[in-house]
Structures are given as structure tokens and as C-alpha cells.
Amino acid sequence: MEKIIELKDVWKIYKMDEVDFPALQGANLEVQKGEFLAIVGPSGSGKSTMLNAVGALDVPSKGEIFLDGKNIAHLYESDLAQIRGKKIGFIFQSFHLIPSLSALENVMLPMTFQGFSREERLKRGKELLAAVGLGDKLNNLPSQLSGGEMQRVAIARALANNPEVILADEPTGNLDSKTGIEILGLLKKLNKEERKTLIIVTHDEKISKEADRIAYLEDGKVVRVEKKNIRNT
Amino acid sequence: MIADYFLLALKSIRHRKLRSWLTILGIVIGVAAIIALISLSLGLQSTIEEQFEAFGADRLLIAAQGFQGPGTQSEGITDKDVSVLERMSEFKTISYGSARAGEVEFNNEVKFPSVFGGKNGKELLEDTTDLADGRYIDDGDDNSALIGSRVADGLFKNEIRVRNKIKIAGKEFRIVGVLKEIGNQQDDNTIYITLDSYREIFGETDEVGFISGQVKPGIDILSFQEKVKRELERSRGDKNFQVITPTQILEQIGTILGVVQAVLVGIAAISLVVGGIGITNSMYTTVLERTKEIGIMKSIGARNFDILSIFLIESGLMGLVGGFFGVIIGTLISLGIGKFSTEAGFKLLVKINPQLMLFGLGFAFVVGMISGSLPARQASKLKPVDALRHE
Numbered sequence: 001m002e003k004i005i006e007l008k009d010v011w012k013i014y015k016m017d018e019v020d021f022p023a024l025q026g027a028n029l030e031v032q033k034g035e036f037l038a039i040v041g042p043s044g045s046g047k048s049t050m051l052n053a054v055g056a057l058d059v060p061s062k063g064e065i066f067l068d069g070k071n072i073a074h075l076y077e078s079d080l081a082q083i084r085g086k087k088i089g090f091i092f093q094s095f096h097l098i099p100s101l102s103a104l105e106n107v108m109l110p111m112t113f114q115g116f117s118r119e120e121r122l123k124r125g126k127e128l129l130a131a132v133g134l135g136d137k138l139n140n141l142p143s144q145l146s147g148g149e150m151q152r153v154a155i156a157r158a159l160a161n162n163p164e165v166i167l168a169d170e171p172t173g174n175l176d177s178k179t180g181i182e183i184l185g186l187l188k189k190l191n192k193e194e195r196k197t198l199i200i201v202t203h204d205e206k207i208s209k210e211a212d213r214i215a216y217l218e219d220g221k222v223v224r225v226e227k228k229n230i231r232n233t
Numbered sequence: 234m235i236a237d238y239f240l241l242a243l244k245s246i247r248h249r250k251l252r253s254w255l256t257i258l259g260i261v262i263g264v265a266a267i268i269a270l271i272s273l274s275l276g277l278q279s280t281i282e283e284q285f286e287a288f289g290a291d292r293l294l295i296a297a298q299g300f301q302g303p304g305t306q307s308e309g310i311t312d313k314d315v316s317v318l319e320r321m322s323e324f325k326t327i328s329y330g331s332a333r334a335g336e337v338e339f340n341n342e343v344k345f346p347s348v349f350g351g352k353n354g355k356e357l358l359e360d361t362t363d364l365a366d367g368r369y370i371d372d373g374d375d376n377s378a379l380i381g382s383r384v385a386d387g388l389f390k391n392e393i394r395v396r397n398k399i400k401i402a403g404k405e406f407r408i409v410g411v412l413k414e415i416g417n418q419q420d421d422n423t424i425y426i427t428l429d430s431y432r433e434i435f436g437e438t439d440e441v442g443f444i445s446g447q448v449k450p451g452i453d454i455l456s457f458q459e460k461v462k463r464e465l466e467r468s469r470g471d472k473n474f475q476v477i478t479p480t481q482i483l484e485q486i487g488t489i490l491g492v493v494q495a496v497l498v499g500i501a502a503i504s505l506v507v508g509g510i511g512i513t514n515s516m517y518t519t520v521l522e523r524t525k526e527i528g529i530m531k532s533i534g535a536r537n538f539d540i541l542s543i544f545l546i547e548s549g550l551m552g553l554v555g556g557f558f559g560v561i562i563g564t565l566i567s568l569g570i571g572k573f574s575t576e577a578g579f580k581l582l583v584k585i586n587p588q589l590m591l592f593g594l595g596f597a598f599v600v601g602m603i604s605g606s607l608p609a610r611q612a613s614k615l616k617p618v619d620a621l622r623h624e
Contacts, residue, residue, distance in 0.1 A: 057532055058618045078536050084617075085534020096529045096621070100248035101241075110533040112237045157533065 003066075004164060004197050005031035005054055010063035010073075012049050012220075023049040024060065025220035033164070034195045036188065038208040041217030047201045048169055050217065054199065055088045055167045056080040068164065085113050089158025089196075091187075093170035095150040097142040103129060103153045104138040110160040128156035132186060148179035155186060159196075166190060168200045172207065184210065235542070242547035246554075249519070253551060256515040260555025260597055261562065263505030268563025268593045269570070270501050274494040276571050276583035280416070281486055283582065285479045287361045293458055294482075295444040295465070298473045310474060312439040317468045323457055324446045328354035330428055331442035333435065337424065338400040339389045346384050347423040348401055350431020357445060358425065367395040367410030375430045378406040382414040383421040383578070401426070402434040416580025454478055505597075508555065509604035516548050516608035527612050528620025537613040544609035545602050552601020553594060560593040 012024040023046045031037055031054075039047050052058040053065055056072050059080070065073045072083060084090075097106045107128055108121040116124075129135055132152040142150055151171060158166055168187065172180030184207055191198040200207055208214050216224040246253045295318070297309045318327050330351035337344050351358070355371050358379070370379045378399065386392045393399065397408045406426065415421050432438065446461075448454055455478075462476050520527070527540055564585060571583030 052618050055532075057621070058616075078538070081531060081534055081536040084532060090532050092621075096525070096532070098526055098529060100244045105244075109530070112234065113530075113534040113536070113539055115234055118237070161534070 002033040003030055004033040004068055005029070005199075006064075006066040007050070007054070008064040008066075010050070010053060010060045010065060012046070012053060012058070013061045023220055024053070024063075026063070027217070027220060027222050029215055029222050029225075031197060031199065034191070034197055036191045036198045036210070036212045037200070038211035038214045039199065039201045039217060040203055040208050040214055042203075045217040046220040047217055049220075051167050051169055051199065051201050054165075055090060056083045057090075081113075085110060086161055087163050087165060089160075089163040089166045091151070091154050091158050091166065091168035091171045093173040095142070095147070095154045095174070097150055097153055097157075099142050102139045102141055103134060103145065103149075103156075106142070106153055107156045107160055110157060114161055124160065125156075128159055129153070132156045146179075147175050148182060151175060151179075151183050152186065155183070155190075159190070163196070165197045165199065168198070170202055170204075171200060172202075172204060177206075180204075181206070235546070238539075238543050238546050239550065241543055242550050245519075245523075245547055246550060249522075252515060252518070256511050257551050257555040257558070259508030259511035260505070260552055260600065261508075261559040263501065263508040263600075264556050264559025264593050264597050265563035265566065266501035266504055267498055267596075268560050268589065269566040270497045271494065271589055272564060272567035272583055272586060273570060273581070274490055274497065275586060275589070276567065276581050278487065278490055279584070280580055280582045281490075282483060284361075284415075284417075285483050288357075288479050289360065289447065290478070290480055291448050291450070291454065292479060293446045293448065293454065293461060294477050294479070295446070295461070296442070296475055296477075298475050310441045310444060312441065314465060314469065314474070315441060315444060317464055318444060318446055318461065321461070321464065323448055323452050323460075325449045326353060326356065327444060327446045328352065328357045329441045329444040330354060331431060331437070331440060332423070335401050335424070335435070336403075337384075339393055339397070340391055342389050344388050346381075346388060347419065348431065349423050349425050350428040350435075351425060352428035354445075357447075362415060363413040365411045365413045367408070369410055370425060370427060372427055372429075374409065375427055375433075376404070376406055377409045377426070379410040379412065379425040380408060381412050381421040381423045381425075383418065384424055385411045388422065399424075404430075404434045406430070416575070418578045421578070505600060509552075509600045512548050512551055512601055512604035513607060515551075516544065516605045517611070519547075520544065520608045520612040523612075524615060524620050524623040527615050528617050528623065531615075531617035532621060540615075541609050541613040544612050545605055548605020548609065549598045549602040552604070553598040555601070556594045556597020559597060560590045563593070564590065 007027055007029040010024050010027045011022065014021045014023055027046065027050060039050065041047050053060050060073050063073060064071055067083065067087060098109065101109065104125050107125040111121040111124065126138060129138055132155055134149060134152050137145065137149065145153065166187065171187065172183055175183060187198055188210060190196045202208055212228050214226045215222050295310060315327065315329055318324060328351065330349060332347055332349040334345045335348035337346055352372060355369050358369055365382065370377050380393060384393065393408055395408050395411060398405055399408065401424065448457060458476050458478060465474055466472060530540060567583045571581045574581040
């Protein structure tokens, strides 16, 4: 299998009122192309910090992060923005849609930043929303959608630029369990059918037990990685 | 892409209607004030120009120089100066005359309008005025008078008509003509008689208020102006007179109007600056409110430049919308003032000026962009992780 993400001795230290708070303390992790990885751990273990670093939302204080063979740990903001736009699709716990834009416009927005024409954006935006089952709610504002529907829009948006990696931070955390299962199903389908590398940060066992591998984080370090087939036997 | 950012900005403005409109109102007021003042002063300028144009650019005006300070002596223009000019072959016609306020009686009512006595001025009057009734007066028409529209209608209780009789300084005159409204109160309030009658009733002998000489075609008016000055200096032995062309008067008025315009527009510009600060303030609030949105946009691939553009366009758009309404309101105000002023006796031709309106729009857009530049910069510099965490 091909490595798509590799973290080598990654440190992230937040400075808070003269006191240093180390969120990541030498984390190491490898992610294979096309796999479904769950990152679990107690609150404050650095799960989200790690996801942000992998997703080029933040740069580490120390260490190397390779995405598709390229070190992204020390890039400028404009380069990081390009990586986020093209290679990564983010899905957040609280959906993070733009409230003044319709479902379709939210899905089209990442393509706008990549300079796609309006026709291309409309076409792909409609296809993606149809694929997540919202073909009839293209023009609804986020406030006119349910939580599950908003997360579907967010998934469609994450797929807009056809990224290789989907990063999801507690994607079902704000949803009821039935809707949560539907959303998880949708994400798994992307992983299995479209071979998207899927990394989910969660503390929900129902999600983590579906993953190919589970990385356990404690005190800013990956303490253990479990493979599903090992667990199952 | 810029077109897409316009749409994004428009949606964001519409999303917070009340605050956007209040902010825009500041720009509306500033732009309306500037457009109204510029339109009015342009109107004033074109009104004056129009009156001078009728007068003709091929004329020289000769008048006495005013009192120039202690120790100087001012001597008026007389028939002697007229005869000096009449000997110069470059002049086609020389008209001259005097004016003063005179006691005028009609139906036992006494008023003091301006009385003008002219010689050789029929053509000049024909060129610069229109008749409402009757005819113009000519040099032989002693005891006849031509009256301005306000003298005819408005000065006295009863309207004066052609063939009515009035008394000027005690002497009876017959009205032979009434002029159409010229548009400025001074001219409309004047009675025209011959210079001979004028001198008789006011007891003058050879004084002349001013001379207007029409130059023959093909003569360079500026160099001829110098020649007239030299001739008059030689014959009079003093420099207490002035020789000017209508263009020069127009230029002087233009300079004065320019200064007045600059001061007025400067004052109006202050309100636009205040409006701009309103935009800055509102945009800072917006950036704060939408910190999370900025984080979202960055997380899906927006570069700093994209965020900067979106916010700059948004503030520019507020300026533009303000400019749009400001231009309309300012134009309406100036048209209203022009109409009111003309009806009140002071002619003011205010026209719709498309160039000025376009300028107003563009200027408002630029003011909006400049006002939004600091908040937009702040927005673009936000760190994506911090912005996303913002509640």
C-alpha cells in the first residue's frame, strides 16, 4: 500500500499567557492511501490539533508532515490554502456552512476559489448534492435544513474539488444517532467506492469500530494503532 | 472570479439588512451633498455663460476704473472717449450708455427701478433680449421707454402695458415695448430709454457709464484691446479706465465660482469622510461577526487574497449603493433648487449631468473600498484555526 500521509515527531505548542501548552508532543503516524482511519482519545489528547495539522489548517511547531510525498510542515499560508482547496475535504462537527449562501452555493464555493467556471461549478454542485440525496434542496439556506441535511451539504462541499483525503472532526457529534449512522454510511461509501482516504476524529465507538485502523492518542502522542482484522480475531 | 465575489458580497450585505442600510445612508448623504453642490455651481456657471454668449465674444467693454485708494483720482468716461473710439476703424458699431436708479411714477405709485439710457444700442438689445410686446426703441425715440418684464408686471400694483404712460424723474414717457423675462432680477427690473432723454431728465451732460464696442470680423480682439488701451491713455492722460472682453469677465467669474465650488464641495466632502468611517466601523463589526465564516472559507481553500477581495468588494459595494442613491437624491435636490430659484427671479439652469453622476458613483465605490481596506486586511490575516474556533 502507498503512504499518503506521514507525521514524523510532530510537536504543536500553544502559548497561553506566558505558559506553554503542548497539544502534540512528538506524534508519529502513517496513513495509507484509501484507508479509513479513526483517531480516538480523551479530550485534550490533541486529536483536533493533529487533524488540523494534517489538513494544512495549522503548521506544527516542530516536526515533519508529508502529504502525498510533499512536506507541508513549513509552507506559507497561500501554499497551504492551495493544498486545503485541492487535496483535502473538511467535515466539521457543527457543519460550518456559510449561512447567507444556499446549499448549492455552499457546495460551489470551494470550486470558486479554484477558479472553475460557473457552468462547471453548477453542474458539479448539482451532481454532488444529488449524490448525497439533496437534489431537491439545492436552493435551501442552511437555516432551512435539518442537521443531517446540513452535514450532507458539508460532505458534498468537501468533495467539490475531488480531494484525495477527507478529514472529519466528530462528524456525527451534533446529530441524533439515526442520522449519525446515515452520515457515517455516506462517508464509508465514499471510502469504499471512491477510494477516498478517510480520517475521522471521534470518541464514538460506533464510528471507530467501523474503521480499518484506529489510532489512540494520549497526551499529544499516538500511543497505539489497532488494525480491525486483529481486533476482530 | 471577481464577478463571483460581487455576488458573495451582495448576499452578505443583504444578510444584515438594517446595519447595511444605515451604513449606506452615511454615504448617501455625503454623495448627495457633493452632487447637489457641484450641479448647482455648474448650473450657475452655465447660466452666466449663456448670458454672456448672447452678448457676443466680439465686443470690448470700456468702463471707468473704480476708486483705487487714497491719493488717486477717478474720472469717468465721457463723450470725448467715445469719439476717440469712434475714430478707430476696427470698430463696427459703438454702443454706450449710463444707468442709475430713478424715481418712476405709474398710477400715482412711485418706485425706484433701474433706468438705462442708451445710444446706438438697438442692435445690442435685439441680440440679448426678446420682446414680449411692442417694439424696441431707437435713438430718435425720445420720450419713449422699453421696460423689463418685472417693471411691467410685479413692480407696480397694476400691470404696465404698451401705450401706457409713466413718469421718470417727473417727465412723461410712453411705453413702446415690453421685454420677455431675461432671468435675472437686475435686468428684468430696468427701464430702457434713449441716452438723450436720460441726460435731459437726470441733468447730465457728457458722462458715460460704459461703452460696448463691436469689433469688425477678422480683427484679433486681444491685440486690438491693447491698442484701445494705448489710444485712450494718450487722449485722457490717465489710466482710470478699463478695457475688457466678455471672455475675460467670464474667466474672472469662473475663477470666483471655482473657489466657491471648492470650498462648498470641501465641506460636503467632510460628510462623505464621516460616511466612509461608518463603512470602516461597520466592516470591522462584520469581520468580527464573520470570523468563523472566514475560517470556513480558508478551510475550503480561500487564500488571503480571496478573503481580502471579498471584503474589499463588499465595502466598495456599500459605497456604490450609497453612491447610487446619493447621485439620484443630489440630482433631484439641485433640480429642485434650480427650479425654485428660477421661479423666484434668479435664473439658474440646472441640468442633469451624466458625467457628474458617473463620477459620483465611481467616487463612492472608491471611498467604500478605501474605508473597507483596513478591516479587509484584518480579515485576510486571520489564522484559519483561530478563526474556525471563534464563536
